[in-house]
Amino acid sequence: MRETIGITGGAARPRLRGGTGFAGAFAVLDQYIGVLITFALGTVIVLGMVSGSMIFGARSKGRRAVKDEVFECGNPSSGPARGRFSVHFYLVAILFIVFDVEVVFMYPWAIVFRQLGVPGFIEMLTFVAVLGFGLVYVWRRGALAWD
Amino acid sequence: MTMGAALFLLVAVATVAAALGVVLHPNPVKSAIFLVVTLFLLAIVFVLLEAHMIAALQVIVYAGAIMVLFLFVIMLLNLQDDDPERGRHRYVLRGLAWLGGVVLAVELALLLRGATMGGGEVPADYGSAEAVARSLYTDFLLPFELTSILLLVAVVGAVLLAQKQRRSSLP
């Protein structure tokens, strides 16, 4: 019973190669059978749910014009609904992409960095530092400020 | 035909259909949605090719991040359906483009049909996060570090381009 920080799972990792196989032809992908079935079941359940009111729901006759109007607190709506919006949202999305890629690079690193040791840690430090510089630039330029 | 091959064919047909949707649908938002579907289906193909890690990244980075940016821009600019094109030579050019595409696809397919490539056994941890990570952080160390600079340049450039030309809080 080791009491250091970070115990790697003592139990055996599940094998990638399942022994028996799905109908004999799917040996490698046994672990994804569950995902496939969940997707299928989930699709059926959610589709059934979303279309529930379309099938069982009440239907009103006539006078659709008023009822189908979009909600505007009782006033007739004016102008197009899909106006342009602040470029800030776009800046957030850009930052998101860049940092998402950074995070995604960190996951593979996080699982092997014990093997990589100190050099591996310094590599990631450099990577984070360069991107951290980007964050500081964006911050100081005011792209993160909402006015 | 095995179960796996049938699944591959099903996904492949759906992928091609979704890709055609990207190109054919006049509404940019729907085009983007079709592209998201294409990318998701490609992730399934990646799983079938035992690239588990890359499949997950495909969904996270492509379907979950890049396409969100596309949708944001389409909505930001409030783009409507593309205008139907007029003019006779337009139709000729379009026809030529489609013809060229079909020729390209057939040509590539014919070229690749003859190629003989092994599809043999691979190590047990092939495509796992650990295998990809080991390769990435030993053999591809320099590209990895350069990536950070690429991303830095991208974020600086994008913010410069997209922000309005007013003096910001930069001293």
Place this chain on the structure above:
Amino acid sequence: MIVPTQWVLMLSAVLFAIGVVGVLVRRNVIVIFMAIELMLNAVNLSFIALARARGAVDGQVVVFFVMTVAAAEAAVGLAIIIASFRNRSTVNVDELALLRG
């Protein structure tokens, strides 16, 4: 491998061709951009297929980098589109022939 490598490469070829047609046929610059992403993905697919055929994982690492480059490209490319839209109010490539004067 569940299917011959050639099948996957053919799928990749078809997707690439669709991307090419998209670039040629569409006039909306964002849709053209999306068609380019489609072509990138077709190439990614063949990288994955050939990595599997060779039994080496480095093809997958290359795909990793392609995704990163695609992310950077999307950020900058779309920023350019926004900037040009601000000046010209259009995303139609026929009207965006800036260099012609």
Place this chain on the structure above:
Amino acid sequence: MGLIAVGIAAVKAFAVLMLVLNMSAVLLWVERKGSALIQDRIGANRANVFGVMPLNLGLLNTLVADPIKLLTKEDMVPAGADKLLHFLAPFLAVFPVLVTFAAIPFGDELVIGGQAINLQVAALDIGILYVLAMSSLAIYGVVLGGWASNSRWALLGGIRGAAQMISYEIAMGLALIGAVMAFGTLDMQAIARAQGHHFFGVIPAWGVIYQPLAFLIFLIAGIAETKRVPFDLPEGESELVSGYFTEYSGMKQAAFMLSDFAESVVVAGLAATLFFGAWQVPFLFRDGFHFPGGVIVALPHLAVVVLQIVSFTLKVFALCVFQILVRWTLPRYRYDQVMDLGWKYLLPLALANMLVTGIVIVSIG
């Protein structure tokens, strides 16, 4: 064996989906009653059967009467809306959240007739990445729901929601990296098993002990991802009517509501797995309890498995209830405060947490 394996997987998948759906429904009731308790009122307490008999059925009101009511509502699609996307949006909001649970283990192995069944729908090597991938798709439901409705409230809510979700996804991902570094794997069952021992024989070695800061960041980011108070800017009813699902009615609107609750369940499930020992019960091992001091209570295998499943369910439920308590305690943030919290506090904090974790692990060896 092939077909039997598929059958078992199907049973597990169905059980997990039902767990998420039913827990969401129960949470709705807990929320109604809990908020009433907090605000010193009675709360939802009767259902009219055929318009004549007010009945107090308690939990059954939300589990049975509510769905029936919602099913019989008229399905509305506003004029000028994009019909296809309007239909697709609630689907895209719920589906990714539901399937996320496939990678989360709800128990250890169940051995029946010499055959071991892993109590996890899909024993994925990249479990955590799968969860992140699926939850990153949940954005589309929000964006498309807002865009397809052709209503300005909905559009504003959708855009706000998307920007908020992507902002907190970064903090969430970075917080999880600390946990991944501590355990050295992305496989959730392996992470669950690694939490099975005890420090000094008494303190369970749960992730929250290695990574308290990561847990805190993850929980805050998780609540923000579910778009609930104090982060409910996308739907904030006092400014945006109800945000991206303003123009939805009946079961479609219920789908959006469900997706919020199901997201709560997923966040709780993830937090329980990574930070609270998943299905582990303190001092419970494969053959029974081993209390400190040498007291051993042997238990049959089935009892152990049942205890583990119950333990996991209770942990998830407790974390969900905690989220509801937060929801009814704090007021809503302003939008700039929400974005600031994500980008200027949680993100640097998560990076720092990661670096400290790295330094500690490297210096220990």
